[in-house]
Amino acid sequence: MIYVFAALAATLLTSALLVVLHRNPVTSALFLVLAFCSLGGIYLLLGAEFVGLVQVIVYAGAIMVLFLFVIMYLNLQHDTESGVPTALRRGLGWIMGAVLLAEGLALMGRRWQPGPASEAPAYLQGNTQAVGQALYTRYLFPFEITSMVLLVAMVGVIVIARGRGAARLGGAEEES
């Protein structure tokens, strides 16, 4: 278990350093995804299953997609100067695809043996149920306030991102 932790920590720190040090923002964002995924693994190791999965879903899924969307929307070409040569990148892509295919085939070829059914509910009862019960009883009011935070952020983002030209028009919505 300590070795798994060490491996995840090494991945986390290396990718975090690369986020900071890499020149290309797209590569930084992708390394940040790797950092968030390894941090989710550390959360799983620490017994926080719900938080670990939410970390992967929300951070690596939603927030980083937003980051990548904005980076590619801004189209920052002048910031990209380093990079792996195209042939090497393409070769690595094929190798990774082949590894994934071999992995899938090896998994398909193996006999599946489901565990005893009585074990699963006892395992699931641990973290997520405890988090849910605390979230909807003791922390119900902050949980509702959270929705207000998200609503305010959403309205603010729409107002900011509408731009100055659209804001100057004011009530003339039909012209847009």
Place this chain on the structure above:
Amino acid sequence: MSAGLPLSYSLVLSAVLFTIGVAGVLVRRNALVIFMSIELMLNAANLAFVAFARQMRSVDGQILVFFVMTVAAAEVAVGLAIIVNLFRLRETVFVDEVNLLKG
């Protein structure tokens, strides 16, 4: 699952991650990378929360991580909208070329 992994390991990892985030904010000029470094710092705080929650056999720290994630999502959305607006205005995302508030 309960054995092993002293609390100090997670805390040291959290501290190092936070330091990397601080260094990123200080070193980089690209506003997007600065935002990513802020995310790293928030995640370092989350890691400390989870480690303490495990140490104290309590679920409260994980609830706080949930709230921090929500606030981080709101912060990223607002910040990226500001960056998009800034790019429309100044055609740059480098923070040292933005001196609108300079007198």
